[in-house]
Amino acid sequence: MTPDSEVVLETLDLGHAYAPGRFAVRHLSLELHRGEVLGLLGRNGAGKTTTVRMLTTLLPPTEGTARVLGMDIRTGGRALRSRLGVVLQAESLDFVTVERNLTLYGFLWGVPREVAKSRAEEMIELFELEGARHRKPWALSGGERRRFQVARELMHDMDILFLDEPTVGLDAIARRRILGFLRRRSRAGLSMVFTTHILHEADLLCDRVAVMHQGRLRALAPPAELKHRYSGAREVAMSFRRPLPAALTLELARALADHGATVPTTEADPAGAGTLLRFRVEHAEELLPWLTQWVQVHGLELSRLSVEEATLEGAFLGLIGDLSEPPDTAAGFPAPEVRT
Helix, strand or coil: CCCCCEEEEEEEEEEEEEEEEEEEEEEEEEECCCEEEEEEEEECCCHHHHHHHHHCCCCCCCCEEEEEEEEECCCCHHHHHHEEEEECCCCCCCCCCCCHHHHHHHHHHCHHHHHHHHHHHHHHHHHHHHHHHHCCCHHHHHHHHHHHHHHHHCCCCCCCCEEECCCCCHHHHHHHHHHHHHHHHHHHHHCEEEEEEECCCCCCCCCEEEEEECCEEEEEEHHHHHHHHHHHEEEEEECCCCCHHHHHEEEEEEEECCCCCCCCEEECCCCCCEEEEEEEEEEEHHHHHHHHHHHHHHHCEEEEEEEECCCHHHHHHHHHCCCCCCCCCCCHEEEECCCC
């Protein structure tokens, strides 16, 4: 579904300091539109969970403003919370069976009795909890508990659903099922804020992605735009039908260098009798028309010309850095120096 223009959430310079001058989130300004899925991406400690807790009134901001569904998060209180759904990483489990838990949760949110019973059955089937129906949540496996948490929050009607790492601990099948359900709900008009460190999920589900690093917003755009702008150098492979002469290989290498490409590697094409040439370059698609023209001008033939697919992970790495490195002191950066 294409999100409409109605803004249902807006922040301006929102921030939270857990000690004087030590901020978990700072200067966060963004919007959420009705029917939109907004992803919050970032390394552990980037400020994603703190942001969700502020927007759902669970944590007071120490600076800036935010309005959710037209209400100030500082004063909206119960009236605001009644229109939100929240799935947090922290577990909150009760001592009644899964089936009873779901039904009671619906009752508490004002869902009519018969509707709550019917919806509980739907959630049990959707999230594959039939075998856990008569068990208490604390006795479930980790994956079952997470599925139960998400199912329970979907028992009531809401205007915005906040999901903080909703697929943590789930296998691939369970993740796919939950993401499919969330996509259907978003197409029906439900707005969502979705945090995850599984970049493929964000690419699949989100209309726009906000990349956070050390508590600050680094980029905000649709996944396709982020991939185009920040994916960095990607590999281009050219398979020539016949062996490429050394002189032409050198000429092409020099021309590619002028376009910012790496020195190409060449080898015998394992799929044919010609030469396979590889190199890496940023914004590879923009180079393809020139490459095609160069091949034609020199009377050559290609059996294949391919570009490595741009990924959200590549864009994330381009913005944030190597995920294998230890994170920075993300949740504790000092207030920036203000120059006047």
